[in-house]
Every structure is written in C-alpha cells, then in structure tokens.
Amino acid sequence: VSCNLMKTNTIILFLIILSLFGCSADIENITVTGKIVDESNGSPIINAEVVILCWYEHSFEEASFEKKTALTDNEGFFRVNFDKGHKIDIASKAKNYLPNRSYNDLTENKLELTLKLDKQQNNPTLVKLLSTEKGFYQGQNDYPFLRVRVYDNDNVLNFENQETYGFDHESLIMSLDTINSDFWFKQIRKDNPPSVIKTNPQGGIKPIFENEISSSVLYEQNIAPTKGYKTEYILTGNEEGFFVLCRDGKTYGKLIFENSTIDIGKPDGNGGYYKEFGKNFNWIHQENGSTNLTYPNSEIDLENFLVDYRLR
Structure with a gap:
C-alpha cells in the first residue's frame, strides 16, 4: 500500500510541476486553413501575405516555433501543414489593408479560421x-x-x-x-x-x-x-x-x-x-x-x- 501511495504522490507531483512550467502537449500532423477577407464587406482578399507560427515544445522547459508563409489564392484561402505543435499564431496584411493577427491554442490537429482586414486610411496629420x-x-x-x-x-x-x-x-x-x-x-x-x-x-x-x-x-x-x-x-x-x-x-x-x-x-x-x-x-x-x-x-x-x- 505504501508503495502505491508513493507512486500516486509522485504522479501528482509530476503533474504539478508540468502545470507550473505551463507545458502543453504537442499535437501531430497539423493542418491550418484560413481565409483572409475584407472587414467591411466580407469579400476575399487575393494575394494577401500570411505568416503562420506553430509553437511546439523544444524541451521540457523551452518552447520554439516553426514559421511558414503563404499567399492567399483567388478566393482568399491559404493552407499550411506542420508536423507538431500546440499553438498557432497567424498574422496577415495586404496592399491597401492594415495588418491583423490571431492567437490560437490547439485542441485538435485541424484549425480553420477567417481573418478580417481593415482598409488602410490616410491620416497625414x-x-x-x-x-x-x-x-x-x-x-x-x-x-x-x-x-x-x-x-x-x-x-x-x-x-x-x-x-x-x-x-x-x-x-x-x-x-x-x-x-x-x-x-x-x-x-x-x-x-x-x-x-x-x-x-x-x-x-x-x-x-x-x-x-x-x-x-x-x-x-x-x-x-x-x-x-x-x-x-x-x-x-x-x-x-x-x-x-x-x-x-x-x-x-x-x-x-x-x-x-x-x-x-x-x-x-x-x-x-x-x-x-x-x-x-x-x-x-x-x-x-x-x-x-x-x-x-x-x-x-x-x-x-x-x-x-x-x-x-x-
């Protein structure tokens, strides 16, 4: 009984340590699909620049990210894949549009989102x-x-x-x-x-x-x-x-x-x-x-x- 109790306490202690370090379990074979649209009317934005960062556990105490870039197609869509990770950060901008960004914690290996961009406005003063x-x-x-x-x-x-x-x-x-x-x-x-x-x-x-x-x-x-x-x-x-x-x-x-x-x-x-x-x-x-x-x-x-x- 004492041996089982020691094992239980060890597991609990390990879980507490994990929570303190904020470790997140990496998910494998991730697919990210998205659409970049105009904030005012929802129309797709073609050739928008997209940067996607996929965060993963590099070691027990250290996280790193893999970066991929994309351009949206004629319908405003983009798609990228990652081997593993637990968090996806996405930012986009386009000609005559201001940038926007989104931060997403992964719960499954597929992420679909729509990112809206506001049109750039002149403000010379x-x-x-x-x-x-x-x-x-x-x-x-x-x-x-x-x-x-x-x-x-x-x-x-x-x-x-x-x-x-x-x-x-x-x-x-x-x-x-x-x-x-x-x-x-x-x-x-x-x-x-x-x-x-x-x-x-x-x-x-x-x-x-x-x-x-x-x-x-x-x-x-x-x-x-x-x-x-x-x-x-x-x-x-x-x-x-x-x-x-x-x-x-x-x-x-x-x-x-x-x-x-x-x-x-x-x-x-x-x-x-x-x-x-x-x-x-x-x-x-x-x-x-x-x-x-x-x-x-x-x-x-x-x-x-x-x-x-x-x-x-």
Missing part, C-alpha cells in the same frame, strides 16, 4: 513616436521611457531623493518639468514599479481595456472620446492602452505601454548610483485637435507583429 522605431533605450530624452529615478544613499535607495520624467507631446521628449508635461508616473515609496499615472490638470487619461481589443490597440480604438478623462489613474494590469487629453485641453493622443516593466540601476557619473523604474511606450497624437487616431501604416513585419510585445 498624425504624429507618432514609436519605441519600435527608436531602438533600445540609450539614455536619450527623446526615447519614450516614462520613469521614476531614485538615487541611493550609502547603497540604500533614498525615496526622498527621486525624480519623475514626464512626457511633453509638443516636443516629443521626456522632461523633469511636469508642469509642462502631459503625463508622468507618481513618485514611489517602495522598491516597486510605479502604479499611478498623473496628468496635467487641464488634461487627463482614459484606459482602453483588454476586452475592448481583438488584435492590436495600435490599429483599433481609433477615435478618442471627448469625455471621461481623469487626472490620476491607478494601473490595474488589464489596460491595453490609454486615450490622453493633452495639457492644452484640445489635443488627443493614444498611449501604449509595453508589457514589460523596466527596473534598472546605473551610476550617476558622480560616484553615486540610481535606479529607474518605469515603462517604455508608444505614442500617437493629432496636432490639429482631431479625435481621429487611426494609425495608417500597413508596412509592418508580420513576424515581429506576432512575437514582439512592443507592437501591442
């Missing part, structure tokens, strides 16, 4: 500052990194000696002058990421939640509301982005944080040390006061669109 186009942060004030800097005191963070960098939509730079900034993080009191966004009293911020987005907040929720803005907002973790009313009270923008939180330490150049807490972000706004925040660019790498969290 839109101003943009994207972290994906700026490279990695190198300390420049024109890199979109909203942060709080805390200086140390004898190797202990001194929360009485900190700075918060706000964002100025007019100059597109980060600034310590929050009076002339549109939004910034409230100062922190513990060695934790900042969780409160503050704005200029003449402006405000309004969240866009996960359940309001089907693919990418960059390409969706394109019309800024004119009401409902708050000058202080506590992050919940369920936000995909934010509408922003800028400090002039008439300019509207969209703020999109990257998923990851930055927590880095650096020497201050004077023999001291500081830590910075914050988030990289993407930003777009209309200089002319329009609420139209439609991002018009369809020229995007589809693999990056699928796997790069910065392209929310």
Whole structure:
C-alpha cells in the first residue's frame, strides 16, 4: 500500500510541476486553413501575405516555433501543414489593408479560421513616436521611457531623493518639468514599479481595456472620446492602452505601454548610483485637435507583429 501511495504522490507531483512550467502537449500532423477577407464587406482578399507560427515544445522547459508563409489564392484561402505543435499564431496584411493577427491554442490537429482586414486610411496629420522605431533605450530624452529615478544613499535607495520624467507631446521628449508635461508616473515609496499615472490638470487619461481589443490597440480604438478623462489613474494590469487629453485641453493622443516593466540601476557619473523604474511606450497624437487616431501604416513585419510585445 505504501508503495502505491508513493507512486500516486509522485504522479501528482509530476503533474504539478508540468502545470507550473505551463507545458502543453504537442499535437501531430497539423493542418491550418484560413481565409483572409475584407472587414467591411466580407469579400476575399487575393494575394494577401500570411505568416503562420506553430509553437511546439523544444524541451521540457523551452518552447520554439516553426514559421511558414503563404499567399492567399483567388478566393482568399491559404493552407499550411506542420508536423507538431500546440499553438498557432497567424498574422496577415495586404496592399491597401492594415495588418491583423490571431492567437490560437490547439485542441485538435485541424484549425480553420477567417481573418478580417481593415482598409488602410490616410491620416497625414498624425504624429507618432514609436519605441519600435527608436531602438533600445540609450539614455536619450527623446526615447519614450516614462520613469521614476531614485538615487541611493550609502547603497540604500533614498525615496526622498527621486525624480519623475514626464512626457511633453509638443516636443516629443521626456522632461523633469511636469508642469509642462502631459503625463508622468507618481513618485514611489517602495522598491516597486510605479502604479499611478498623473496628468496635467487641464488634461487627463482614459484606459482602453483588454476586452475592448481583438488584435492590436495600435490599429483599433481609433477615435478618442471627448469625455471621461481623469487626472490620476491607478494601473490595474488589464489596460491595453490609454486615450490622453493633452495639457492644452484640445489635443488627443493614444498611449501604449509595453508589457514589460523596466527596473534598472546605473551610476550617476558622480560616484553615486540610481535606479529607474518605469515603462517604455508608444505614442500617437493629432496636432490639429482631431479625435481621429487611426494609425495608417500597413508596412509592418508580420513576424515581429506576432512575437514582439512592443507592437501591442
């Protein structure tokens, strides 16, 4: 009896370990078929570019993916096959259409789907500052990194000696002058990421939640509301982005944080040390006061669109 009990406990422990690592059982001989259509009328889109990533367990603790590409036929269809996997990611774009993407966990070896593309719209007055186009942060004030800097005191963070960098939509730079900034993080009191966004009293911020987005907040929720803005907002973790009313009270923008939180330490150049807490972000706004925040660019790498969290 004790031997059987030991075996049972071993099996239970193994299952718990599997669940902790998030391992998914791979399915074999996978067929993916799909159709790319126009969002407005459902008509098929011919010669649409499609990128398909099939994720599989490379080892007990590591997942990898196989990539395949396709072009849709005269009826908008595509078809690809994979040897094994447990998750299928698909993105597509076409001439004069914005990209769209879909993430799918496999429960069987066949996946059929329809992906709808919106037509590209010109929006020449839109101003943009994207972290994906700026490279990695190198300390420049024109890199979109909203942060709080805390200086140390004898190797202990001194929360009485900190700075918060706000964002100025007019100059597109980060600034310590929050009076002339549109939004910034409230100062922190513990060695934790900042969780409160503050704005200029003449402006405000309004969240866009996960359940309001089907693919990418960059390409969706394109019309800024004119009401409902708050000058202080506590992050919940369920936000995909934010509408922003800028400090002039008439300019509207969209703020999109990257998923990851930055927590880095650096020497201050004077023999001291500081830590910075914050988030990289993407930003777009209309200089002319329009609420139209439609991002018009369809020229995007589809693999990056699928796997790069910065392209929310």
